[in-house]
Amino acid sequence: MNIVEMTNELAELLKGDNARHNLSVAQLVEKVLKRKEGILTSTGAIRATTGAYTGRSPQDKFIVKESSIENKIDWGIVNQPILEADFDKLYSKMINYLKEREELYIFNGFAGADKRYQLPLQVINEYAWHNLFAQQLFIKDNEKSITNEKPFTILCAPHFKADPAVDGTNSETFIIISFEKRTILIGGTEYAGEMKKSVFSVMNFLLPENNILSMHCSANVGFEGDVALFFGLSGTGKTTLSADPNRRLIGDDEHGWSTSGIFNIEGGCYAKCINLSEEKEPQIFNAIRYGAVLENVVVDNETREADYDNSFFTENTRAAYSLDAIDKVITPSIAGHPQAIVFLTADAFGVLPPISKLTREQAMYHFLSGYTSKLAGTERGITAPEATFSTCFGSPFLPLQATRYANMLGQKIDEHEVQVFLVNTGWTGGEYGVGNRIKLQYTRAMVQAAIEGDLDHIETVTDEVFGLNIPIHVPGVPDDKLQPHLTWSSKEAYEKKAKELASQFKKNFEKFAHVSPEIQQFGGPIG
Structure with a gap:
């Protein structure tokens, strides 16, 4: 199927009697309640449930193997290829399925707050609450913009299921991105986050192609214009720490870094x-x-x-x-270049310092590592804390080679002389189950000191295992809480656990054997 044929099929769908274009929030709420897709809560929010799928389905995500992008994608477990013929068949099946629905809901908006780099979006939903979700997460087209750029279209039909035997999928669920046909197909899952993360994956391909660093991070700005970025996996406190009452939020999850500064990719949280x-x-x-x-x-x-x-x-x-x-948010979601970058980790081993200053090589190493911990009991089979690594703090959403993003970050750090910090929001005084989680008030004080420049000239000591530079004093934090070995009752137990984690860092980094020797030699653990 060529692009002209696809365009004609889509145009026919959008003109159908069942198509409901750009309904207001009130109209969508009424539809959700009338169709019994969700309920109204005491605060006026809609509550919906997503059935069997309560999270992303990474094993069901594909990128169409097309000639124009085939040599650019980092193919593998994250970026699974699917044939163009399989995509075309599923596309036609979905179009025919959607034509038969009682109602369809269409949202037109954008990804990217900086108008120079905006991606037009067209979201077509089987569910009204999914369309309401899209209206909350993406940027609304309040000005009814006219653009010559073809929008990326999302077709989302939870009740449409694939047949793996004939459709080339791994299960009845599928999330498929076609860059040439600028289309995302989502079926067999009600989890709304698939729409958000699919668009992020698209932007993680398109922005670097335009020399813009795409980042899985939150961002805020002080009232004097000082910008801070927060990278971290789920459970590390990224959203909590960026929602600072003394600063204005730029965005909580996805950003681009251009030659002008930072911009939010989304319109919501x-x-x-x-x-x-x-x-x-x-x-x-x-x-x-x-x-x-x-x-x-x-x-x-x-x-x-x-x-x-x-x-x-x-x-x-x-x-x-x-x-x-949100009360304290900057509009539009655009700011200058960051003065500070914070990498967040929730270390359940209890051995990483609560805060440390990173050299450029260490920043590159820890960005590529993307470390945090999984806790006992959070997943079946996990009986003790486990180290988990997600490259660039967002490996499930990176279509390109990880070093492409890391090299761009290193260039930005050099160009704008950005201070980078590693902040452990996890455990101290022992591993999970023995020690205690670092107090939020201490973490907030450390983050505040980092992004306000209070640590720029503070003396540091070097951690003997990880080589990290630990400030000897942070305002609002007891000095003895800053060096993890001082918080453990047994120095021997600390050293054993620290070396255990250090060895896992080194093992994980073996896949980056091609990065510069400086990063490998001076970036990671030394013990």
């Missing part, structure tokens, strides 16, 4: 909300109101109040809301 409380995270808590979407959150049948501590459906409960719902 997709916050994990297990154990959410107003006391700990007031900005997130208060953003969950009319127009927001809660995924898989338990809600009281009578009061309709959300029980954020209840993980009945999943630990991966989520809240999707527009940036407009």
Whole structure:
């Protein structure tokens, strides 16, 4: 099937009697309730459940193997290839399926707050609540922009399922990106996050091709214009720490870094909300109101109040809301070049310093490593803390070679003389189950000192195992909490656990044997 034929089929679908274009939030909320896709909570948010799939399905994600991009993609477990013929068949089947739905919901918007690099989006949904989700997460086209650029189209039909025997998929579920035909197909899953992350994967291909670094990070800006970036995997505190009441939020998850500075890729936030409380995270808590979407959150049948501590459906409960719902947010979501970068890790081994200053080589090493810990009990079979590494803090969403992103980051750090810090939001005084999690008030104080420049001239000591430069003093934090070996009751036990983690760092980094010797020699653990 050629692009002209696809375009004609899509145009016919969009002109159908069942097509509902760019409905307002109120209209979509009415549709969700009328169709019983979700319920209204006490704050006015919609709560929907996603059935069997309460998270992403990475084994069902594919990129179409097309001639124009075939030699650029880092093919493998993350970026699985699928044939153009299989994509074409599924596309036609989905179009015919969607034509027969009682109603379809279409949202037109953008990805990318900087208008010079915006990607037009067209999201077509079988569910009204999915379209509401898209309206919260992507950038609305409030100006009814006219662009000559062909939009990337998302066809999302949860009840349409593939037949692996004939469709070239691994299961009934599929998430397929075609760069040449600028189309994303999503079927067999109700998890709305697949739409968000598919667009991010697309931007992670398109932006570097235009010499813009795409990043899986949150960002905020001080009232004097100082910008900070926060990288970290789920559970490290990225969203919590970037939602600082003393700073303005740029965005909580996806950004581009151009020659002009930072810009948000999205128009909303997709916050994990297990154990959410107003006391700990007031900005997130208060953003969950009319127009927001809660995924898989338990809600009281009578009061309709959300029980954020209840993980009945999943630990991966989520809240999707527009940036407009946050009080201290910068509009548009654009700022200058960052002065500080913070890599967040939740080290359950209890051996990484609460904060350390990184050299350029260490920054490159830890960016490529993307370390945090999985805790005992969070997944079947995990009985003790496990090290987990996600390249560039976002390996499931990187179509290109990881070193492409890392090299761009290194160039940016050099060009703008950015200070980089590694902050451990995990355990101290012992591993998980023995020690204690580092107090949030201490972490906030360390992050504040880092991004405000208070640590630029503080004396440091070098960690004997990891080679990290540890400040000897941070305002608001007891000095004896800064060096992890001083918090353990047994120095021998600390050294044993530290060397255990160091060896896992080294083993993981073996796949980057082709990076510069300086990064390998001076970036990682020395013990």
